[in-house]
Amino acid sequence: MIKVLVIEDHEEIRDLISYNLSKENCETICFDNANEGLIHLENNDVDIILLDLMLPGLKGMQFLQIVRNNKKFSGVPIIIISAKNTEQDIINGLEMGADDYLTKPFSIKILIAKINAILRRNPAIKSKVISINGINIDTGNYTVTVDGEDVSLTNKEYELLLMLLKHPKRVFTRNQILNAVWGYESDVYTRTVDTHVSSLRKKLGDKGSFIKSVPKIGYRADI
Template sequence: MPILIIEDEPKTGDYLLRGLSESGFAVRLARTGRDGLALAREGETELIVLDIMLPGMDGWQVLEALRADPATEQIPVLFLTARDEVQDRVRGLELGADDYLVKPFAFVELVARIRTLLRRGPVREEEVLRIGDMEIDVLRRRVRRSGAAVTLTSQEFALLHLLARRQGQVLSRSLIASQVWDMNFDSDTNVIDAAVRRLRRKIDDPFQQKLIHTRRGMGYVCELEASAP
């Protein structure tokens, strides 16, 4: 089944159509929100790349219609838009978007995000993650431990969110770098280690139960560990 692009800007739409086709995807292109919604409802779409600023029916309205229709509610949607305000990202996630990428963008990153969504499938991400006494409100980007608010920078939140949603999995430094910073770091860099230390000072140091653990030579994992007898 093909990827559906809903993009009204001619150069951008043609660029995406050509680039994704050359990357091995089957692709269809709609120039308006209404045309895109009609194509999605035909049942031949695996993923949608959706602009927000569309004529007539904008991307917000398209997404709401997709999520309200049992035939399309599970199709992964990636917003690709010039709107880069935090409130726009939050609104997109609250309406049911699976990812949000801001223009201008690196094409290789777009392809990587598409492949990640296709591997993940239609499973919706939880809005609240809980590990022990820690609660992460993903949409509002708020963290609490034992009922106390924990203030994090945007980068610290992204790091914690990655560790928490992959709870119990040991994540390598290179994977963390690519997911949180969208960059590749040399294996001997201490950037990741320093970032984890800063996060631990806020998440773990004030509390008896530690949640972020080092696996020497492998990476980091977020999980509850059994207490020593």
Template sequence: MIYLVEDDESIRELVVYTLKSQGMDAKGFERPSLFWKELEKEVPALILLDIMLPEEDGISILRKLRTGPDTRKIPVIMLTAKGTEYDVVMGLDSGADDYIPKPFRMMELISRIKARLRRAEDKGAEEYHLENLYLCPGRHIVTVDQEPVNLTLKEYEMLVLLLKNSGMVLSRTQLLNQIWGYEFDGESRTVDVHIRTLRQKLGSAGDLIETVRGVGYKIGR
């Protein structure tokens, strides 16, 4: 569930509609009091928060969220018409995970949301051990034979996704959608290229990533 606190009705309805069209549950709130009331019933996976609001400004809401034991780790993305450096610093210093000034492109917003949800999920994930390969999402560490491996962000996300779905075959389309999302506008061959470089960097553990001809890739049995 994603919560949006936004007093502009047109923006609120568009964002909620777009999120739902992408398969995400979402609720919009025009006033902070409605948001706080709903928060008592259900804690969301992510919060989109405007700064200029009636009743209470977004920075105040964010600070309260960061002091609550049940809400302090919820990813928060600030959405605001204010774009000055001071406002950006205030939001980030108060604990915001990301900051998108208005007007924003909806597909960029969706991409940012997916990225934040992936990172939040990675932080709470268990460690992965597969033969001589080790990955710790919480510390962003990858080792082979206890030696550190330096991966690009996309290579790392691909490895995490494969390990998270160990034993399952992931198609190129699945990999593209979950890792590149709306940032990607090329062809599926980019998956093959990243798999090849990932295997090279993993060295002796590279063979753990199997090619399933005509389908995609998997890791583990």
């Protein structure tokens, strides 16, 4: 069952979405404001968010920003559904981190197809444990252990480790790492990645050596 969080202040639209998604193996939870939506998100599993922009109280774009800046939620896909339909509105929404943007009035069937297209690619990342060669990452509570010992990582170190270990052996360029961990519009010097690799290796101790540099390209988890 796909869990859809709907944040939309018009009742008719909420009902329309709710009714139609219920026929598509979806469970919808609706709120007419973003504050409550955020609270729900904090306390429940959500697979995808449908977000209106013009809301009373906390605005849609603020909600988007909060969610995208929180590593706990940043993986949850968001589709904006809004009456704001200028080119700039759409670009802003996408650049702020939305995965798609539908302008009102919208086709419910297209919405469903888009939800499926997005989820097809992002099988909801549930709390799970990645465990390789003595290194354990519990993505549910953001903890890492090495040979059973807790290791305290900073946010960036954690995200970097996760990225590398999600695809062992795969080479990531410094720019790919920057995009994924720092965000696509960060203007950070690529050597910053090196610094974080260095401190990550140090914190991982003996095991840290699995992070190999690939000259002229980037890094990989050789594990």
